[in-house]
Structure formats: C-alpha cells, structure tokens
Amino acid sequence: MREIDPFFTFLWSARAEPRTIARARSMTDAITIACESPGLDGDAFAIVVTLPTFRRPEHLLKTLASLAAQRTARPFAVIVMENDAEGRAGLDAARPLFADGQLSGLVLIAHERGNCAAYNAGWQTALTRFPAMRHLLVIDDDEIADPDWIDRLVATSDRLDVDIVGGPQVPVFEDGASTRYARHPVFTPHYSETGAVPILYSSGNVAIRRKVLDTIGAPFLDTAFNFIGGGDSEFYTRCRQHGFSFGWCAEAPVLETTPARRTEFSWLNARGLRNGAISSIIERRQTSGRRNGLRRVAKSTALLAASPLRSAGLALRTRSPVIGLYHMQVAIGRLMAEFGWVNEQYRRPEQN
Known part of the structure; x- marks a missing residue:
C-alpha cells in the first residue's frame, strides 16, 4: 500500500505558481569567451559539440573525459557554456583541459541564466567561430557519451540524410535512487530503433x-522556456514547419546520471504536469484566435477524461500505480496551462 499513498496527495501536490508564458524571442549579447585552446583554428572542425553547464563541476569533468575518449577520426571542437555567471565552478573545472590542449575548443560564459539562453549562446558562438562546422552536437553536463557517440550520430545523419538526429538518454540511478520507476515514461526514450x-x-x-x-x-x-523546459520541443516544432527532417540513432546512447531526487513522487509529479503544460503551450503558439483556444481546451478536457483509463493500463503494464499516474498528470498539466498555471521546474535547480 505504501506505493499507492502518493495517489491521495496527487491533486494537492499538483499546485503550481500561476505563470503566463509569453513569447520571448530576443537574444542577449552577454557572452564572454573565458578561455580557448591554444592556436584554435575554427576552419579545422566540421563537428562542434556544445555542452551547457550549471553548478555541476564534478560531473562536467566526467562528461568532458567521455568526449576526450571518443573513438573517431573526425576532428571535433567542444564549446562549454558556463551558465553560472557568478560562481563559475564549471569554468574553473574545464579551463585546464582547454588551456593545455587536452580538448580543442573554448569555454564561454552565458550571462543570461536559463537553459535556453545557454544553448543560444553556444550555438551562436559555434556558427561564428567555426565557419567549417557541418554538424553541431549537444550533450548535457549530467551525461557521459558512449565512446562511438560522435561517429554514430554523424554517420546516421549522413546515411539517413536527415537534418536532426537524436539518441537515447539512458538513466543511471545514483546510490539512494529507487530503480522501481525505471520504466516511467520520463526515463524511457521515445523510439527504440x-x-x-x-x-x-x-x-x-x-x-x-x-x-x-x-x-x-x-x-x-x-527563452520563455528557460525555467519550465520544453524550449527544445518548441524548437523542433519550428524546424518541422520549415521542412527539416528527423532521425533516431539507437546505437548512440549517452548515460544520464539520475539523482535520488528524481525518483521521488514530487519530482515525477512535477515533471508530468510540466510535460502536459509544454504540449499545451506549443500548440497555443501554432494556433491563435478564440475558436482555436476553445478547441485546445476541448482537447485537453477530452484527454483528461480519457486519462484514468490510460493511466490504469500503464499501471498494469509497469506494475506501478505511481507510474500509471503519468497520463493523468500530463492531462491535468495541459488543462492548467490553458489557464496560465505552469510549474517552472528549473527555477530552483537544487530541487531538480
């Protein structure tokens, strides 16, 4: 019965601060190049790996070590985007690796806080500093790349002739983290092949x-998605509208370190609500007008009505009532977002 207890606190913990997520498409120029590898030649690299970091210096070094250990003949550069402009622990940790040439590339400070702002700073710098770049790769500072990660992603892009290729993020649960939720949708990739x-x-x-x-x-x-997440999903939606194609490389995994906090019910609940809110916000941006707004609300209401049955099916398949709640959480999150209630899960990084 202990696992079922969170169900009775589900609706109460679904509360979130009311937020109106307006479009914020401007980009700050507050980017500082803090260090770079000696003799860095931007014309020498067709591949640039961008790596945002925020207050994870120890794991950042593990991520960078996995990049240094890549088995590839393809020259690549690395851009680390330090997003803690005050503390700069990531910059301090990464600087020696670039200063002595262990890695080619640079470390910059993205002064505007937020994951979207950090990505924007790194991607813009990659375009301007590396004119020969053909592929931009992304990895996060809580991940470790497979030794063939770069080769397999780029090869899959070329072989499938697609513009954007993703790969699985495989959770590695830290000590103290419960593995009973490993089959939760937030931990499983969307594609398998x-x-x-x-x-x-x-x-x-x-x-x-x-x-x-x-x-x-x-x-x-x-950057309106800086603290709720979902900026990547909204970016992909715009890419698809421009006619760009997508692919998946199951053979190019990264290992994502998953702290115990992310296996607690409060975090799983917040993530489900957030995912629902993001889908609603993205749909709202694609359609405007009162009639379309009513259609979105009707869709969200229908999903909410169907969610108990879907949740029951998921609970049976995974043998976990807590995992089963996911479809209900997403549906509630969608409906909450229609009325301006969005949980900024990244606003307090210590809780994420």
Missing part, C-alpha cells in the same frame, strides 16, 4: 546540421 522519425523531444543527445541553425536563426530556443 534507428531510422527516420517524425520529430524529437529532447536536446540532451542530438546532432543538428548547420543549415538548420542558419535557417532558423538566433535566438534558436525561445
């Missing part, structure tokens, strides 16, 4: 062709 796919949802393991960034233009990610 390599091939063309209709769209992607995460930027934590992806390769993007340069022409995509040139076409979309800066700011690439909308």
